[in-house]
Amino acid sequence: MTTTAHELIDAYLRRLDAAAAGLPPARRAELILEIREHISVALAESPDQGEPDVRTVLARLGDPEHIAREAGGADATAAPAGEQLSARRVLPGLAGALVLALLVLIGEVVGWVALLIAVVLGWTLLRWPLRQKLLIVVIWPVGLGLAASAYAGGGEPIAPVVALAVVVGTFVVVHMDRKAA
Amino acid sequence: MVPGDASNLVTQMRRGALPYCVLALLRDEERYGVELVRLLAAVDGMVTSEGTLYPLLSRLRRQGLVETTWRESTSGPPRRYHKLTAEGGRALDVFAAEWARFRDGVEHFVGKETSR
Numbered sequence: 001m002t003t004t005a006h007e008l009i010d011a012y013l014r015r016l017d018a019a020a021a022g023l024p025p026a027r028r029a030e031l032i033l034e035i036r037e038h039i040s041v042a043l044a045e046s047p048d049q050g051e052p053d054v055r056t057v058l059a060r061l062g063d064p065e066h067i068a069r070e071a072g073g074a075d076a077t078a079a080p081a082g083e084q085l086s087a088r089r090v091l092p093g094l095a096g097a098l099v100l101a102l103l104v105l106i107g108e109v110v111g112w113v114a115l116l117i118a119v120v121l122g123w124t125l126l127r128w129p130l131r132q133k134l135l136i137v138v139i140w141p142v143g144l145g146l147a148a149s150a151y152a153g154g155g156e157p158i159a160p161v162v163a164l165a166v167v168v169g170t171f172v173v174v175h176m177d178r179k180a181a
Numbered sequence: 182m183v184p185g186d187a188s189n190l191v192t193q194m195r196r197g198a199l200p201y202c203v204l205a206l207l208r209d210e211e212r213y214g215v216e217l218v219r220l221l222a223a224v225d226g227m228v229t230s231e232g233t234l235y236p237l238l239s240r241l242r243r244q245g246l247v248e249t250t251w252r253e254s255t256s257g258p259p260r261r262y263h264k265l266t267a268e269g270g271r272a273l274d275v276f277a278a279e280w281a282r283f284r285d286g287v288e289h290f291v292g293k294e295t296s297r
Contacts, residue, residue, distance in 0.1 A: 027239070034214065034235045037261065041215045044257025060222070062230020071236035 005054040009039055012058050019068035031071050035061065115145075139170050195227065200237060201280070202227065204246060204265060204273040211250075213260035214238065238263065246272055 016035055020028045039057055046053040061067070119137055143165070199221075206212060206220055217238070218231045228234060241247040246269035249261050265273070 030239060031235060034239070034261075035232060037258070038214055038218070038231070038235065040258050041213065041260060044254075045215065060230070061232035064232070066230060067232035067236065070233040071239070 002051055005049070005051045008051070008054050008058060012039075012061075012064060016064035016068060019065045020071060023068070023072055027071065031067070035067065135170060135173055139173070143169070198280070199227065200241060200246075201273060201276045203234070203237065203241065204269050205277075207247065207263055207265040207269070208273065211262040211264045213252075213262050215260075217263065241269070245269075 013032060013036060017028070017032055020031055023031065038061065039054075042057045042060075043049050043053060046057065202221060203217060206217055212220075214235065218228075218234045221227050221234065222231055238247065242249065245266055247263050248266050249263050251259050252262050253259050
C-alpha cells in the first residue's frame with residue numbers, strides 16, 4: 001500500500017473514533033476494530049490494494065459519523081421509552097399519598113398492608129432500573145414506618161410532613177439518579 | 182399524511198427488518214463481515230452504507246442471536262465468521278412466520294392498486 005492509502009485509512013478511522021466519542025469505551029473500541037478489520041479484508045479482496053481501491057472501500061463504508069450514529073442510535077432510542085410513561089411516574093406519588101392517608105385516617109395495621117401493596121405494585125409496574133426500584137423498597141417502608149411511629153407517639157403534625165418528604169424524596173433521588181446515569 | 186411520511190416509514194421498516202435479513206443470511210452458512218455486508222448491499226434498497234452493518238452485528242452478538250469465530254484465510258488477514266445461535270434461529274423462525282402474515286395482509290390491500 002502507498003503512503004497516501006495508509007493516510008486515507010488513518011484519517012477515516014480517526015474521524016470514526018471522534019464521532020464515536022459518545023459510546024461506552026468498550027463499544028467504541030470494538031467498532032473501530034471491526035471497521036479496521038473490514039478495511040483490511042475488503043482490500044485483501046480488491047484487485048490491487050492501491051489508492052483507488054482504498055477510496056472505493058472507504059466510500060462504500062459510508063460516513064464515519066453515520067456509522068457512529070447507528071452504533072449509538074439503537075440504544076439511545078430505547079432509553080426514553082420509560083420517560084414517556086408519565087402516568088407511571090406519577091404512580092409512586094399516588095401510592096405514597098394513599099398509604100399516608102390510610103396510615104393517618106384508618107390505623108396502623110391497614111396502613112402497613114397498604115404499604116406492602118404499594119411496594120409490590122411499585123416493584124411490578126414501574127419500568128425503572130433495578131437500582132431505582134430498590135430505592136422504593138428501602139425508602140418507602142423505612143420513611144413511612146417512621147411517619148407511622150411518629151403518629152402513634154402522638155406527634156401528629158410531624159407524621160404527614162415526614163411521609164410527604166419520603167414521597168417527594170423518592171422522586172428527587174430517582175430523578176437525580178437518572179440524570180447521573 | 183404527507184409523502185415524506187412514506188419514505189420515513191420505509192426507513193423504519195428497513196431498520197426493523199434488516200437484523201432478520203442478517204440472521205437469514207446466516208441460516209445455512211457461517212459468513213464473515215465483508216461477505217455479509219456485500220450480500221446485503223447487493224440487494225437494492227437494503228443498506229445505505231456498508232459500515233452501518235457493523236453496529237448491527239455487534240447488537241446481534243450482544244443479544245446472543247449470533248456468535249463469532251476467527252478463521253485463517255488463504256488470502257489476506259484472518260476473518261471473523263458469524264454463526265447463528267439456537268436462539269438466533271428461533272428468533273428468525275418467529276419473524277419469518279410473522280413477516281409472511283404481515284406481507285400477505287398488506288399486499289391484500291395495497292397490492293391491488295399496482296396489479297390493475
